[in-house]
Amino acid sequence: MNNQLNGPGKILIVGGGTAGWMTAMLLAKAWPGTPSEICLLESSDIGIIGVGEGSTPKMRRFFDGLDIPESQWMPACNATYKCGIRFPQWSTRKGYKSYYHPFFSIHDDSTVRAFANSVAHRRANIDVPAHPDAFFVSNHLANDELAPKPDPELEYQSEYAYHFEAGLIGRFLQERAIASGVTHLIDTVTAVKQHDNGDIARVETKDRGSIAADFFVDCTGFASVLTSKTLGVPFLSYKDTLFNDRAVALPTPLDGRSLPSQTISTALKYGWAWKIPLSNRFGNGYVYASDYIDADGAERELREHIGLNDDSVTARHLKMRVGRVESSWNGNCLAVGLSQGFIEPLEATALMIVQDTVENFITRFTEGHFTDKYRAEFNVKINLIFDSIKDYIFMHYKLNSRNDTNYWVDNRENTHVSDSLRQILDVWDSGGDMLGELRRQGPRLAYSPTSWFCILAGMGRFPRKPKKAKRNTQVSDPDELRRYCEKIVRHFPGHRDTIDAMRAAS
Numbered sequence: 001m002n003n004q005l006n007g008p009g010k011i012l013i014v015g016g017g018t019a020g021w022m023t024a025m026l027l028a029k030a031w032p033g034t035p036s037e038i039c040l041l042e043s044s045d046i047g048i049i050g051v052g053e054g055s056t057p058k059m060r061r062f063f064d065g066l067d068i069p070e071s072q073w074m075p076a077c078n079a080t081y082k083c084g085i086r087f088p089q090w091s092t093r094k095g096y097k098s099y100y101h102p103f104f105s106i107h108d109d110s111t112v113r114a115f116a117n118s119v120a121h122r123r124a125n126i127d128v129p130a131h132p133d134a135f136f137v138s139n140h141l142a143n144d145e146l147a148p149k150p151d152p153e154l155e156y157q158s159e160y161a162y163h164f165e166a167g168l169i170g171r172f173l174q175e176r177a178i179a180s181g182v183t184h185l186i187d188t189v190t191a192v193k194q195h196d197n198g199d200i201a202r203v204e205t206k207d208r209g210s211i212a213a214d215f216f217v218d219c220t221g222f223a224s225v226l227t228s229k230t231l232g233v234p235f236l237s238y239k240d241t242l243f244n245d246r247a248v249a250l251p252t253p254l255d256g257r258s259l260p261s262q263t264i265s266t267a268l269k270y271g272w273a274w275k276i277p278l279s280n281r282f283g284n285g286y287v288y289a290s291d292y293i294d295a296d297g298a299e300r301e302l303r304e305h306i307g308l309n310d311d312s313v314t315a316r317h318l319k320m321r322v323g324r325v326e327s328s329w330n331g332n333c334l335a336v337g338l339s340q341g342f343i344e345p346l347e348a349t350a351l352m353i354v355q356d357t358v359e360n361f362i363t364r365f366t367e368g369h370f371t372d373k374y375r376a377e378f379n380v381k382i383n384l385i386f387d388s389i390k391d392y393i394f395m396h397y398k399l400n401s402r403n404d405t406n407y408w409v410d411n412r413e414n415t416h417v418s419d420s421l422r423q424i425l426d427v428w429d430s431g432g433d434m435l436g437e438l439r440r441q442g443p444r445l446a447y448s449p450t451s452w453f454c455i456l457a458g459m460g461r462f463p464r465k466p467k468k469a470k471r472n473t474q475v476s477d478p479d480e481l482r483r484y485c486e487k488i489v490r491h492f493p494g495h496r497d498t499i500d501a502m503r504a505a506s
């Protein structure tokens, strides 16, 4: 690595999927102009994965940080708003057959406290309404197909994310990155050459010969050409906790003028199906475990689930490498995106990790004066992000109460539970100080205490046969909460109208 330069030197990003172009944009913004020279090389023979239509609120920060307004990128990517995720059929418990994981807003403060109070009573075996759906404005926005963009008069800001077409977002970012000075090369890497110290020296390509650089970013997807194949960085599989390793995807048309503003993630027999509303179609897919069902069976089950009997619509079948590399930053090479790891897409976290990885890298690399001084700390942090998201995703499976297939029983009975999760479950089940426990574990948890409360309460993890509440039990009245939420959502516009207006103006 050229440490003498007043910058990171020449950077070669290998891979032009969403991860590659997001990385290019973030690096170009952080280190504009010379002597930094950012080049992105992608193969025309090897396609991008082309799925990944959901996001987390961090995606807002990505576009805001680049000063790209929604009115520019959303129409170009057939994007819609996402208020949260609904999870039907994960639990069979009466009253808990579906729940909604909202994106929270600081304005939910009062209802969050009401929720925590009701949950505390219900955990103490008192029969009060404690299903999270009643407590959050976001749930009402999603149910009413509203856009999370209130009229400016209202002092309530709703947190939100987006849905978008995977191929289009890469293309949009590509245009922007090239316009901001990133060099774009098309060729296939056939070999990678290393220096004596193990650092990467150059890549050999099919048509252009050698391309050397000071620093390399591996965005080659599941192939992980630089990190796994060249540097031999060990891959730590999550298979013992996350069984799903395949997916099948199928588009369907929208239902007339209806345009939902939520992702729906429905548990099926051997995994779960996503339904993601884009401005021009639904994206659907079934994420499943190949140890339990084969590809044909999964496609049949998905078609049945979405009511698609039209064989002319062809399905895409995908394999997933679920887990993470032992370290994302190795010598003069940073792995970003699927090349560094992947957690199945239940909470749509992959692009959030891309952003976290690149932003943390920029900070640590700059602080270390463009050396690898803080590499070890960086790797610990990124690994923690991966492992803590994995824990939260696994919780969905651990809490399921389905008995229709071995898949669900095996998931529930899975004993590969991390110490962190075991502690959370113990404290919850024993009626202990849950908030205290979550705060104690705070730095190593990817999700907020409210998200943990939502999943545990939403799946109905409560003592059976609760006692009737006494008349003086102090919990919020569900009708009052509903009225409060309804009063607020009146200030939000329809999702379909908002998206149509944005597209018409673009």
Ligand SMILES: Cc1cc2nc3c(=O)[nH]c(=O)nc-3n(C[C@H](O)[C@H](O)[C@H](O)COP(=O)(O)OP(=O)(O)OC[C@H]3O[C@@H](n4cnc5c(N)ncnc54)[C@H](O)[C@@H]3O)c2cc1C
Binding pocket: 014, 015, 016, 017, 018, 019, 020, 041, 042, 043, 044, 045, 046, 047, 048, 049, 050, 051, 052, 053, 054, 055, 166, 187, 188, 189, 190, 219, 220, 221, 222, 223, 225, 247, 285, 318, 319, 320, 336, 337, 338, 339, 345, 348, 349, 350, 351, 352
């Ligand atoms: C079923 C499924 C659902 C998903 N859902 C979501 C979701 O809802 N939300 C979310 O955030 N993420 C989701 N993801 C993850 C998301 O798709 C990826 O994180 C994202 O698309 C980034 O992929 P990538 O750029 O790392 O890899 P890819 O898109 O695979 O790109 C790899 C790039 O590397 C290049 N390349 C490979 N080998 C070579 C070579 N030898 N020489 C030159 N170039 C090479 C290819 O040409 C390509 O440009 C999902 C993934 C799957 C599998």
